[in-house]
Amino acid sequence: MDIDFEKGEGLVPAIIQDFTTQKVLMLGYMNREALEKTQTLGQVTFYSRTRQQLWTKGETSGNFLEVKEILADCDQDTLLIKVRPTGPVCHTGADTCFKEDNKDQLHFINYLKGIIKDRKHSTDEKSYTKSLFDKGINKVAQKVGEEAVELVIEAKDDNKDLFKGEAADLLFHYLVLLEAKNVDFNEIIEELTKRHE
Secondary structure, eight states, X not given: OOOOOTTTTTOEEEEEEETTXXXXXXXXXXXXXXXXXXXHHSBOEXXXXXXTEEEETTTTTSOOEEEEEEEEOTTSSOEEEEEEESSOOSTTSOSSTTSOOOOOTTHHHHHHHHHHHHHHTOOOTTOHHHHHHHXXXXXXXHHHHHHHHHHHXXXXXXXXXXXXXXXXXXXXXXXXXXXXXXXXXXXXXXXXXXXXX
């Protein structure tokens, strides 16, 4: 990245976004040294305009911002840093500096998608998910079919806990199938959105 620090007299805004929930958590400023330290440490480091020094978010609170991705805007003068927070982000103890809860109904799906993707390329032979990928697409698809049938059977009974368990099994295996086919869950959401329009 060739960031234009000169436009902002040595500083650029850094928008901090949760990698999983996509919620904007806070805004800080970085100079060149802060960006370099952020990239080296893997934890967000800002430049404090009031103290005139670098500070790594979490160095006193323990609530670090683990860097997952750094993007620059089209003018190369603003950063978007996607992170995994280790606790509340705001100094007030709130999830975000904008008084929003850092929650999303689908945040765990995104987290689970990441784990499934990691397992696909894992060398851990004890991983159930890895074993499905190793057995090939036919086995993955078969498991989705089996789980769908089990869900239908539970739907006919009145045991809500068993039904929820089978629904969770089906969703998990469905996500594994999507990963096996290199199709992101968001592509399915897009397809549903098109049908709704």
